[in-house]
Amino acid sequence: MFFHIVLERNMQLHPRYFGRNLRENLVSKLMKDVEGTCSGRHGFVVAVTGIENIGKGIIRDGTGFVTFPVKYQCVVFRPFKGEILEAVVTMVNKMGFFAEAGPVQIFVSNHLIPDDMEFQSGDMPNYTTSDGSVKIQKDSEVRLKIIGTRVDATEIFCIGTIKDDFLGVINDPTTV
Amino acid sequence: MSVVTDSPVHSSGSDDFAAYLNEALDENSSSSSSDEEAEGKNEFEDVSRNKRRKFESTEETEGSTSEGIVKHELVFAESSVKVDVCTHPGSFGDMCICCGQKLDEESGVTFGYIHKGLRLHDEEISRLRNTDMKKFLYSKKLYLVLDLDHTLLNTTILSHLSPEESHLRNETDSLEDVSQGSLFKLEHMNMMTKLRPFVRTFLKEASEMFEMYIYTMGDRPYALEMAKLLDPQGKYFNAKVISRDDGTQKHQKGLDIVFGQESAVLILDDTEHAWMNHKSNLILMERYHFFASSCRQFGFNCKSLAETKSDENEIDGALAKILEVLKQIHSTFFDKLEGDLVDRDVRQVLSSLRGEILSECVIIFSRINHDALPTLQRVAQKMGATCLTELDPTVTHVVATDAGTEKSRWAVREKKFLVHPRWIEAANYFWQKQPEENFGLKKTTNNS
Numbered sequence: 001m002f003f004h005i006v007l008e009r010n011m012q013l014h015p016r017y018f019g020r021n022l023r024e025n026l027v028s029k030l031m032k033d034v035e036g037t038c039s040g041r042h043g044f045v046v047a048v049t050g051i052e053n054i055g056k057g058i059i060r061d062g063t064g065f066v067t068f069p070v071k072y073q074c075v076v077f078r079p080f081k082g083e084i085l086e087a088v089v090t091m092v093n094k095m096g097f098f099a100e101a102g103p104v105q106i107f108v109s110n111h112l113i114p115d116d117m118e119f120q121s122g123d124m125p126n127y128t129t130s131d132g133s134v135k136i137q138k139d140s141e142v143r144l145k146i147i148g149t150r151v152d153a154t155e156i157f158c159i160g161t162i163k164d165d166f167l168g169v170i171n172d173p174t175t176v
Numbered sequence: 177m178s179v180v181t182d183s184p185v186h187s188s189g190s191d192d193f194a195a196y197l198n199e200a201l202d203e204n205s206s207s208s209s210s211d212e213e214a215e216g217k218n219e220f221e222d223v224s225r226n227k228r229r230k231f232e233s234t235e236e237t238e239g240s241t242s243e244g245i246v247k248h249e250l251v252f253a254e255s256s257v258k259v260d261v262c263t264h265p266g267s268f269g270d271m272c273i274c275c276g277q278k279l280d281e282e283s284g285v286t287f288g289y290i291h292k293g294l295r296l297h298d299e300e301i302s303r304l305r306n307t308d309m310k311k312f313l314y315s316k317k318l319y320l321v322l323d324l325d326h327t328l329l330n331t332t333i334l335s336h337l338s339p340e341e342s343h344l345r346n347e348t349d350s351l352e353d354v355s356q357g358s359l360f361k362l363e364h365m366n367m368m369t370k371l372r373p374f375v376r377t378f379l380k381e382a383s384e385m386f387e388m389y390i391y392t393m394g395d396r397p398y399a400l401e402m403a404k405l406l407d408p409q410g411k412y413f414n415a416k417v418i419s420r421d422d423g424t425q426k427h428q429k430g431l432d433i434v435f436g437q438e439s440a441v442l443i444l445d446d447t448e449h450a451w452m453n454h455k456s457n458l459i460l461m462e463r464y465h466f467f468a469s470s471c472r473q474f475g476f477n478c479k480s481l482a483e484t485k486s487d488e489n490e491i492d493g494a495l496a497k498i499l500e501v502l503k504q505i506h507s508t509f510f511d512k513l514e515g516d517l518v519d520r521d522v523r524q525v526l527s528s529l530r531g532e533i534l535s536e537c538v539i540i541f542s543r544i545n546h547d548a549l550p551t552l553q554r555v556a557q558k559m560g561a562t563c564l565t566e567l568d569p570t571v572t573h574v575v576a577t578d579a580g581t582e583k584s585r586w587a588v589r590e591k592k593f594l595v596h597p598r599w600i601e602a603a604n605y606f607w608q609k610q611p612e613e614n615f616g617l618k619k620t621t622n623n624s
């Protein structure tokens with residue numbers, strides 16, 4: 001799920017950035033620092049959308065660095081257990097398949113693929129129903145349900161399943 | 177725990193949804209979610225129930241809009257799947273691949289070459305190995321594990337190019353379309369790589385008979401770089417590139433991380449001792465030394481192929497010869513062996529084909545270095561030769577390095593073949609008895 005939330009961060013700035021462009025410098029450093037990072041609580045920071053408030057800076061003794069408390073708005077993405085996600089398949093093999101939804105890497109093991117889908121090896125490994133009507137291969141878009149999540153500093157791992165009603169392929173790349 | 181400082185102020189107008197988000201964020205960041213639920217139940221169910229209960233309690237205290245309920249039901253529509261107690265057959269990102277539960281202990285074999293963070297337990301590996309085996313064999317395929325260095329290609333550090341090889345720096349092929357080239361400079365790795373002649377045809381034809389893996393003692397970045405040169409479209413080795421970073425034993429290669437039954441796996445490698453536990457799957461390759469640094473590394477003082485501006489023959493070089501052998505093994509396995517496919521063993525095919533190479537030869541060795549003799553004998557016997565220690569009329573070949581020895585002279589007198597030990601090595605590499613006249617000994621004047 002995406003959330004638009006307000007977060008706070010203490011930004012340390014070198015004195016050379018002070019002056020007329022202080023605010024701009026702070027904002028661009030903030031974007032560089034937080035966009036694309038993850039935290040276990042909020043998930044993946046997709047984009048900083050605005051600054052709420054920049055507090056008074058505190059000068060550090062000795063270095064001249066100044067720490068500013070910055071409150072900013074941002075869009076975060078965080079998957080939850082039980083959430084339904086749409087993802088693109090990146091790799092298919094005997095163990096199951098891997099898929100990505102933005103920064104989230106999802107593994108769907110063959111235990112959690114419907115029993116009527118069988119693995120086919122070859123140039124383009126895939127899972128196919130016995131009548132051939134449904135096929136999951138690299139670049140397929142699938143709808144899956146998250147049953148486990150783990151958020152690292154830069155990555156989010158999920159375990160997914162398509163063994164349930166209304167889950168599975170939503171777009172077959174070969175038919176486009 | 178609370179997320180008040182970072183409350184999602186802009187996400188929704190309704191207070192109860194904001195409250196729900198707080199709940200959900202709390203719920204997911206604390207791992208101990210189910211405390212009073214009965215044990216033995218699937219964790220996922222417990223968490224969801226718990227969530228619903230908490231949600232209901234917020235409803236009671238704060239009231240709710242119908243919209244809030246709908247959203248909630250959509251997101252947490254209860255799973256109807258009942259999972260039995262999970263055996264946790266493997267993990268991805270330290271979560272069970274079956275039930276999603278966080279697993280504490282790091283156990284099982286890591287399959288970093290497929291995806292970092294993927295681990296599987298032995299039972300799951302053998303389950304995967306055995307499922308689909310029948311179907312796989314009915315599609316007339318076997319597994320082939322390929323070594324990189326000296327088998328499919330030769331690589332040198334740029335600074336190790338000899339002065340006579342420096343002309344190569346200007347002769348490398350474009351990295352734009354690697355499918356056409358065979359000599360590549362990989363500036364960022366300080367390396368130059370020469371693909372072995374015939375390798376592209378080899379891979380194309382072998383891929384029709386085998387599911388192929390790369391298995392190298394190089395590290396992962398190198399292995400992936402080489403795979404890109406050999407297989408630019410990712411048709412052959414997609415997620416099947418194993419490097420030393422993946423092995424479970426130091427300085428050894430093992431089939432334990434390959435998803436094929438050992439009875440259906442062939443290995444192509446120039447280094448026998450890397451496969452101590454799988455010698456019967458191994459087809460030993462003649463080493464490909466294109467660069468001088470490679471020759472020196474193996475103690476050869478001769479000029480390198482690059483220095484003499486030559487190369488292995490494309491049409492009947494080592495890879496072309498081995499491709500023929502692979503075809504023969506493949507057709508023997510599928511067309512000649514009897515019995516159920518699943519019960520057949522490619523290792524038997526390998527050893528029986530090998531046993532035919534010198535099956536009509538009776539060999540006697542004459543003054544061969546004591547260090548080399550046992551290996552030569554073993555190799556000759558594996559190829560079906562009979563090795564004698566005493567002269568005998570049945571002897572067909574005398575193997576010697578010196579034409580002047582007593583046995584050598586006996587061979588000439590009795591019109592037996594007199595050959596250099598390389599005759600045995602060549603037969604071993606090419607899986608064929610070689611013409612004896614190519615391995616004759618120079619006459620020495622020294623009669624002993």
Ligand SMILES: [Mg+2]
Pocket residue numbers: 323324325326327445446447
């Ligand atoms: Mg090698």
Ligand SMILES: [Zn+2]
Pocket residue numbers: 262263264265272273274275276277
């Ligand atoms: Zn489990």
